Amino acid sequence: MSMMSIRAATPRDREAIRLVEEHAFGQQAEAGLVDALVGGGDTVLELVAVDEGQVVGHILFSRLAVSNGGKSFPAVALAPLAVEPSFHGTGIGGALVREAHLRLKEAGEKLAIVLGDPAYYGRFGYSHQRAAGFDSDYQGEALQALAWGEAPEGGQLVYAPAFSALAA
Template identity: 80%
Template sequence: MSMMSIRAATPRDREAIRLVEEHAFGQQAEAGLVDALVTGGDAVTELVAEEDGQVVGHILFSRLFVQSGGKNFAAVALAPLAVEPSFHGSGIGGALIREAHIRLRDAGETLAVVLGDPAYYSRFGYSHARAEKFESEYQSEALQALTWGDAPEAGRLVYASAFGSALAA
């Protein structure tokens, strides 16, 4: 019986991560976003899931700022989360999210934002109600937030520049 393991991503994983992202999303945009966030120094937590020595899942949280009252409050953005299609439904995505949340809390992060399926991400504590007062070009029901402590309730979300570049591509 094989055993799935989760660990921090390393430079050796770049090609495997790219393939997981491309397979999961059926395009290259998310893989390009990951590359841009990592090379731009915006990655905060990046994990991979391995099964029998093969990378089958990936999650990245990048630096995000909430601008409010002339101040910048550091937060993180979950994007992207990817699992090889043949492993969908096996719990790998959820395991990656839970492990990343533990590491982020332990590192002192207090606010995470995601743009994704509310039915999926609400299972991990994300809610649109927590994110609806944020100003963002992504403001919609899919914009959700999760807090682990004292974090701003409102303000402008400022994503890493790689997000703008990836969307323009």
């Protein structure tokens, strides 16, 4: 890895992001999710990792609500995180997560949710224990949460509409 940089995604990156998602996951579902989240206006933060002018990594956080007792608390959902397979193991995924967390905290976000490998996301502070009190179609060991301050510990997780299409 030479001069890798991380920056906000731009409309010019759409095709490159689609390719990274398809290569990383070996299917089109995650790329479709990204398109639907961006198209639906549900994106809170979207970053790309660029190496020698090529997009080699991508992370997206979308708006998520925690509904509890008639109240709604804004949170974010990390999905997806993707790195070109030829760049796996180079630290790009971790760099994207860390940079995104810095930006989200600066923006005042208090709670992030991810559905993923506990061993991987646990390195960044996510835990199932923190997410165990939430009602979700995705509840299980892979559902993890990370809080940066006062945030609900229970309630119904309400994902952006694009996630319903992914589960269908």
